[in-house]
Amino acid sequence: MQRLNLKYPFIFILLVLLQVLVFNNVYLGGYLNPQIYVFFILVMPVFITGYILLLLAFALGLVMDVFSDSLAIHTFACVLMAFFRPAVIRLFAGNLEQETTESPSFRSFGAFSLIMYSFVLILIHHLSLFMMELFRFDEFVQTFKRTLLSTSLTLVFIMLAFALVERSSDGKRY
Amino acid sequence: MQNLFKFIHRYHFFFLFLVLATVALALTISRQQYHQSFFLHSANRFSAGLYETMANIRSYMSLKEQNRKLMEEYASLLGDQDESHLNRDTLVHESVDENWQTRYTYIHAEVINNSVIRRNNYITLNKGSLHGVEPDMGLITTEGVAGIVINVSRNFSVAMSLLHSDMLVSTKISKNNQLGTLSWDGINYRRAVMTYIPPHVELSEGDSIVTSGFSTVFPENVFIGTIKDWGVRRGDNFISAGIDLALDFNKLNYVYIVQNLFKDEQEELESLTHTE
Known part of the structure; x- marks a missing residue:
């Protein structure tokens, strides 16, 4: 458990740096900006205590906002995403035993459930993020289109990240 | 109360x-409305430091590109400069008076090449035949005589500077109209020599020397300089005077090219008279 916890600060910092320094400079098609940093919220242990999840999500969003000069829209999106996470887990992986310390992964969730779980939460995050960014409801169709495309793009990177994490932890067997 | 805590704890x-x-939400809305500076800002020391480091690294990576851009921009700026353009301005400055027929017109020109260190110095101008410049036209400035045009191309002309061994200018002393010939001895570009001043003429330091107007090149009374010193050369019946030139040839920027409209008539008549 102790060693397991060390993994998360590392992932946190790595994701923030990757997002700020690399992915924030990626604009596919002119306006598709993958938000890979939400992987941190997705990868935390399945049955992490609720308020810790919320506070960590809040902190993560705040850091992103500080770097992006974006008011508190990332903070809001992250908190909202963290709030829906337990429900989404119950929806797609309700059969998991309560005592597991495992993270969501291909092994623990299965590929389909993991993809659906990630997709729904990323969609919630991106939709709230882009709506907050726009801060009005006209242009909703265009914003929604942008949200869907960005979500798909982020999902690809997130799945790649899940595969990488699973591979690296395979040899260690926490 | 107990129940409230229980309720809160439960949810x-x-x-x-x-x-x-x-x-x-509050942070977003308040900042959206007032744009007040708060800690959620990339200008803070931590994130700004990170961004600055990254920008530094990026700028090093792109130095070559930046250099190329800079050179391109500089080249385009150079092209925009006045110096890069041939002046197609054919405007001729002349005064019109009903009682007076115009004798001299002036074409303003810019000096684009000049020297003072040679024995025979030349001045290149940015006006040529296109602008009406012809050989043997005089060059003057507001400060004094500068030279005589000797070669003309379509857009440029080259003038013999006053600082030239072949340059002889018919001059007079302003106060008494005594004539002399101005030439340059090739020593100091601020000094010229006025020769063939009759020995009876009284000179004093600071006397003004102007053009005589006898040649077809320069109008009368164009200022040249002032007398500095004088003396009679050995075996010579005339006074030679050292003249401080008013015009600093090392700073020559703009000149006026003098166009004498009656030059042909005068020269024709004079040559006719001489051949008789």
Whole structure:
């Protein structure tokens, strides 16, 4: 458990740096900006205590906002995403035993459930993020289109990240 | 009260979410309205430092590109400069008076090449035949005589500077109209020599020397300089005077090319007279 916890600060910092320094400079098609940093919220242990999840999500969003000069829209999106996470887990992986310390992964969730779980939460995050960014409801169709495309793009990177994490932890067997 | 705490404890996840979401929303809305500076700003020391480091690294990576851009921009600026353009301005400055027929017109020109260190110095101008410049036209400035045009191309002309061994200018002393010939001895570009001043003429330091107007090149009374010193050369019946030139040839920028409209008539008549 102790060693397991060390993994998360590392992932946190790595994701923030990757997002700020690399992915924030990626604009596919002119306006598709993958938000890979939400992987941190997705990868935390399945049955992490609720308020810790919320506070960590809040902190993560705040850091992103500080770097992006974006008011508190990332903070809001992250908190909202963290709030829906337990429900989404119950929806797609309700059969998991309560005592597991495992993270969501291909092994623990299965590929389909993991993809659906990630997709729904990323969609919630991106939709709230882009709506907050726009801060009005006209242009909703265009914003929604942008949200869907960005979500798909982020999902690809997130799945790649899940595969990488699973591979690296395979040899260690926490 | 007990029940309230129980209730909050039971739904603490939801309440914490509400609190955090409200804080985020409040931060967004308040900043959206007032744009007040707060800690959520990339100008803070931590994130600004990181961005600055990254920008430094990026700028090093792109130095070559930046250099190329800079050179391109500089080249385009150079092209925009006045110096890069041939002046196609054919405007001729002349005064019109009903009682007086115009004798001299002036074409303003810019000096684009000049020297003072040779024995025979030349001045290149940015006006040529296109602008009406012809050989043997005089060059004057507001300060004094500068030279005589000797070669003309379509857009440029080259003038013999006053600082030239072949340059002889018919001059007179302003106060008494005594004539002399101005030439340059090739020593000091601020000094010229006025020769063939009759020995009876009284000179004093600071006397003004102007053009005589006898040649077809320069109008009368164009200022040249002032007398500095004088003497009679050995075996010579005339006084030679050292003249301080008013015009600093090392700073020559703009000149006026003198166009004498009656030059042909005068020269024709004079040559006719001489051949008789």
